[in-house]
Amino acid sequence: MSHPAKYLRPPDLQQAIQALADEDLTIAAGCTDLFPATDRKSLQGPVLDITAIPALRGIRQDDEGTQIGATTTWRDIATADLPPSLFGLQLAAREVGALQIQNRGTIAGNLCNASPAADGVPPLLTLDAEVGLCSIRGRRQIPLAQFITGPRQTERHHDELVTHIFIPKSALQGAGSFVKLGARKYLVISIVMAATRIQVADGLILSAAISVGSCGPVATRLPALEAHLTGRRVSDASIPPALVAxxxxxxxxxxxxxxxxxxAATVLLQRMVGGLRASSGLVA
Structure with a gap:
């Protein structure tokens, strides 16, 4: 007779990280990636459900920046009152599957699943996001650009729990945007994703953060293109294909x-710059 797998749902963070230190556990939150990855009717092996830990959910803003809890859902993000710099992240949140998925799927789950087509990664890269991790050995915070190392691969150690995503105050300038290209409008894995965060004053681009996803093992920033745009007038902004490629x-x-x-990535970015001109009143 088979016995049910061990299932833990601790009410606080300390109990969760102690459980991770004691044994190898499968961490579960929204399970929108976890369940499709198994070919059985239930999750196998001991499971650590972190959805009962209040400290892991919610969006907090202070003088240092913005912190998004690990179990904050995409619906939480899509409907939150956030500054224009995070509009790209909110647009991505509305593209994560159907409403049922958005209500369950979590931001940390999207990052830890480490799909090259993860919708949340490109906009978070434009926000210089950092990933907070915790274990009984202590806490650490590393840049998202270093956290995801390849398809389904991250820097998280087996005894660590992602607790939050941190966006520094310096990355809260400008306005964010996000565009996803797929074979159809909804419920699709993207062919290409592009995210931007651009700060404009008096028709001049003061700073540009640009990221593309689904075009490599991991989503990536485009520093040469960012440098090309920074300091240019919006009316003269262009997207040289060579700087994308x-x-x-x-x-x-x-x-x-x-x-x-x-x-496609080049065209999407060109359209986003075109939209920047339109919002600046530079085109009809």
Missing amino acids: ETLHPIDDIRATAAYRID
């Missing part, structure tokens, strides 16, 4: 060819 490493797969992905 030099950073991306897409593959050919069932959804698109590598060449198409680079072309």
Whole structure:
């Protein structure tokens, strides 16, 4: 007779990290990635459910920046009152599956799943996001750009729990945007994603943060393109295809060819810059 798998749902963070230190556990929150990854009717092995820990959910803003708890759902993010710099993250939140998925899926789960097509990663990269981790050995906070190391691979140690995502105050300038290209409008894995956070004053681009996803093993910033745009007038802003292509490493797969992905990323960014001109009143 088989026995049910061990299931833990601690009410506080200290109990959770102690459980992780004691044994190898599968961490569960929204389970929107976890359940599709198993071919059985239930999760196998001991499970640590972190959804009963109040400190892990919610969005907090202070003088240092913005902190998003690990179990904060995409719906929480989409409906929150956030500054324009986080609009790109909110647009991405509204693209994460259907409303049922948005109500369950969590921001930390999206990052720890480490899919090259994870919707939350490109906008978070434009926000210089950092990932907070905790274990009985202590706490640490590392840049998101270093946290995801490859498809389904992260820097999280087996005894660590992601507690929050931190966005520094310095990255809360400007306005964010996000565009996702897929084979259809909804419920689709993206062919290409693009996110921007651009600060404009008097028609001049003061700073630009640009990221592209689904065009390589991990989403990535485009520093050469950011430098190209910074200091230019919005009316003169352009997206040179060579500056897009030099950073991306897409593959050919069932959804698109590598060449198409680079072309599509360029077009999406061109449209986003075009929208910037329109919002600045520079085009009809």
